[in-house]
Amino acid sequence: MKKLNVRxxxxxxxxxxxxxxxxxxxxxxxxxxxxxxxxETLAFLIEKKFLDDQKFTENYVRFQKxxxxxxxxxxxxxxxxKKVPAEIVEKVLAENSDQTDEIAEAADRFIAKNxxxxxxxxxxxxxxxxxSRGFDWEKVREVVGEKL
Numbered sequence: 750m751k752k753l754n755v756r757x758x759x760x761x762x763x764x765x766x767x768x769x770x771x772x773x774x775x776x777x778x779x780x781x782x783x784x785x786x787x788x789e790t791l792a793f794l795i796e797k798k799f800l801d802d803q804k805f806t807e808n809y810v811r812f813q814k815x816x817x818x819x820x821x822x823x824x825x826x827x828x829x830x831k832k833v834p835a836e837i838v839e840k841v842l843a844e845n846s847d848q849t850d851e852i853a854e855a856a857d858r859f860i861a862k863n864x865x866x867x868x869x870x871x872x873x874x875x876x877x878x879x880x881s882r883g884f885d886w887e888k889v890r891e892v893v894g895e896k897l
Contacts, residue, residue, distance in 0.1 A: 755786040759794060767805050770795065771832020802833050806841045818851035818858075823883025852884050852892040860896065872897055
């Protein structure tokens with residue numbers, strides 16, 4: 750197998766899934782490419798719209814929410830780990846701020862799966878589960894209060 754140059758390697762990475770600019774830069778640095786090569790490649794990919802943090806963040810949030818209900822804190826943590834700038838994360842998550850329906854859906858799933866939990870423990874366990882999914886405490890408390 751021939752050795753890939755920096756641009757070929759970047760396209761090879763993008764073939765499997767979208768990446769944030771910071772994530773791509775980190776991957777290229779790990780492969781020991783030169784700073785100048787990396788900067789030129791990133792500029793090319795951004796110019797040609799192969800890398801776009803705004804689009805990446807919107808797609809990531811939409812995809813994760815389609816799999817299972819997730820809250821803004823969990824999503825923020827995952828996006829920050831993928832090197833997405835904080836201002837983009839905040840902007841995209843602010844657009845998806847009403848989570849009441851998602852919390853209700855997650856609560857219904859949890860209650861259906863855990864029917865054997867004693868009634869005196871369900872409030873605590875359900876609340877803990879929803880908080881671990883990254884939902885806001887105030888909204889969790891409101892939805893759990895309605896459900897039980």
